[in-house]
Amino acid sequence: MSINKSGQKDAYALILDAIDVGVYRPGDRLVESELAERFGVSRTPIREALQRLETQSLLTRDGRSLIVSELDHNQLAELYVVRAELEGLAARLAARHAADEEIKVLRDMVEEDRQLIGDPVAMARANRRFHKQIHLASHNRYLVQQLDLVHRSMALLATTTLAAEGRGEGALAEHDAIVVAIEAHDGDGACKALREHISRAFETRLKLDSVDLDAAE
Template structure:
């Protein structure tokens, strides 16, 4: 993908700061490549090679890698950077914190959601239930559902914390929706969260959201142990 501005078939990118800056665009591209598995943990990257591939100068690439480093997504390596690989304990820490934050988002949503927020949340829940395609498509539909909760929570500080945390999920290979039965279980878990929010029952919504993430963590650990056994 080329980010230069000298052709109509290339993605226009604004200079400067903010979400539309070149550095931010490069960051999002690299993050998406981590999520898709194109950039796996342990992959080495160089600023000059990345800049050449994306058709930008090294400055926005340097900014993007600095942001990835600050988020704990890459590590400095000789002559470049390496995509970080999370340990099992770090994975558990990540999911434990995510359970707390997702629970808080569901609680705030139960307290603050507008009628339009509730409609969007119901639509996102149904969309996940009816999604076609593989585990990747289900993972994207799941993210849309959770983003609908964040919107309904109406707490910008919490949203920023969740954005950073969810960026870290890019370091996890594959998706828990590749585990047998996880999609069906998540569908029921989503409905429980929605029911709590619609009933304005903050305790029920928070508890349901926490269970959802705790169950996702169990699926993730199952994936990790299965992989360890295969490699052993």
């Protein structure tokens, strides 16, 4: 499908989104001419976008080619540690600073997302929106910028943990606990609930990866 976009920012966002939704997966080679044709842009903004993604370590060199980066076990663990700390801080600040309207949006998201259980792709999109809303509700632009970088790296994970049996229901229960704490303006509780949510997601990720390793043997 060709999407008529132009400019470096658009090319960057289009490639990043394609990685995020699994069009391009870890280990896939990205070819400048093919990307330009797919997205309907010239090769110059594609080239600049690829350079930007390589600088952010989302792409790596394989000879003269660029491929989508793969995270090893240590990188995965490091990513989740940083994510838990930053997201916990965002939840703490949201409990202090979120407007009533922002809290209402978070509550509505939890209720509406119950309809998505059983559709892990849709739940993954909804999950990203939920977390982004917490980031914004922190009212700290520097924290939001750092979390954007972390979540770009999350695009390198080939599967969503929400595809694991029972994880969708569990994640929504955890989201509910986070919102309850934010609604109560309980910063410590919100931080603890968010960090526990990330911990359970990491645990699920490790279990999924162990199954993949067993299948490969």
